[in-house]
Amino acid sequence: MSSQDEKHAKDAVTRALKHSGLSRRDFLKLSSGGALLAGAAAGTGGMLYPAAARAVPTNARIVIVGAGAAGLSCATRLARELDGADITLIDRRQDHYYQPGLTLVGTGVWQTEKLLDRNRRYVPSNVNWIHDMVAEYDPDNNRVVTETGRAVDYDFLMVATGLQVNYTAIDGMSENLIGHRGVGCVYDKPELAERTWQLIDQFVNEGGVGLFTRPRGDMKCAGAPLKVTMLVESRMKERGTRDRAEMHYLPPGTGLFSQPHTDDFLRKNFPERSIHIHWDHPLKAIDPERKTATFATPLGDETLDYDFIHVVPPMSAPDSLRNSELAAREIPFTGWLEVDRFTLQHKRYPNVFGAGDINGVPIGKTAASVKAQVPVAVENMIRTIQGNQLNPGYDGYTSCPLITELGQAILVEFDYDLKMKPSFPFISPYQEHWVPWVMKDRLLLAAYRAMLRGRI
């Protein structure tokens, strides 16, 4: 700009200011005020969306399979951290359940309504949502095919399907049985947890023989069968009916919990509460008419009578993924998504990443693991887009607010090495406290929603 142009511009500004009745000084004051306000507004946005300022420009086609906790968290983060990406989310489900609350509904602590939400509330507006389910993965051609036959091509794939609960892996068991003939199960759906509470309520009042099982293999929230057992016992003490019931806990192996300190605690705590432990008792079959359950023990099948049984069916990756090229072929993660446990990148297909329950990693099928995995999986997908080195940032963090009584819990947090990793050093992970109970009962749902919005 020449000095003459500059003079013309200055004159024009002065004339405009004079016309609006402002002095140059006032104008500068207002401008700086406006800049401060704009800065404050941007800062507030940045507070809640810290990565928005460094969105990575790309025209990559990204497909996210699954709109559960992991899928939605990935969608919100990717939508925010990428500029220009074509992001597609595939899941038919409109409803969203807060699954960590199923135990609380199943034991009468919460009402079902508290779990219910809608996926629509969390899907970002710049994400294309296909209301369908993936039936087939074709990673060699970078394509997924939905149940309605729609082929969706991608450059990068985030698998966040969650897992499936295999009721029929137990002879005589079906989803329809839950809530009838003394059969309960708090996994999977809110209505099943609600039906389970009706049975538990009756069992707590009337007593009888209670069997509490857990399956072999990987499962989500491995603490839930323990919590249900302890909450039922606590409810009985609360109502003064404990002496009416005989309680048995039947794990499939010789441990109660993967973290050794917590395992030691439970080994002492259960006998003190007259909860009898039967090691090596995986549930094999159930006869609801006769109210008997058969366990495949090392010494042969053993059949026990029950008045109430908490069935936890075996779990696996969804069939569509289990039968695909993306699934691990080797023990111990057979059928699960074959990812590197630290970067969460697929071991054979570098443009595929995983988050949540679907990952074939040693521990971590909890919502807390999702919170720790999603930032790593998303960051590494973006690094792959940019051609940068991956961050081996996931250390196996998982957490379980292990409810031991109504009003008390132990906040257990640990990693791949099974070492305790307390988020709040002042809360002991070795002792029962009221604070972790309050967290579970009041605060974790808010934390979960913040996670879905990609804010934590």
Next chain:
Amino acid sequence: MAFSILGLLAVVLEFFRGWLWFIGLFLLLDFALTFYFLKRSAGCKTCWVLPAYVTVGFGVFIFVLAMITLPTITKSSWAALSGIDYLALIGASIGFGTLFAILAFPFMLNLLGIRSRPRPTSQATRTETPPQPQTSPQPQPAMAEKIAD
């Protein structure tokens, strides 16, 4: 798992999300009451100490109430508390007490914060001085002479 301050703020925002409209309404009411008080108190003798004392008293009442009831409200009991739980309970109760005190202060200001009303304009422009009440029981000697005259 590390929680940043901003992460905790995001959780707090989610925790209160369903109540945000109510909190917003209450804050608006508080601002309006504060503004109303400032407007009303122009030219008046104001008193900040009494509303402050009453507000603190109200905050202490809420603190004690929270201390007593929080375990029960959270479906627990005092028997379940140990060690750090007591500190957490005290901390939470102080938080509730402070919050309610802050919210109540504008109400208290309006109820107790204005000591005297401004004089009407007609009184302020009066030229006659109103008769002063006699303060001493016995008249002064000079005044007594005047009366005798």
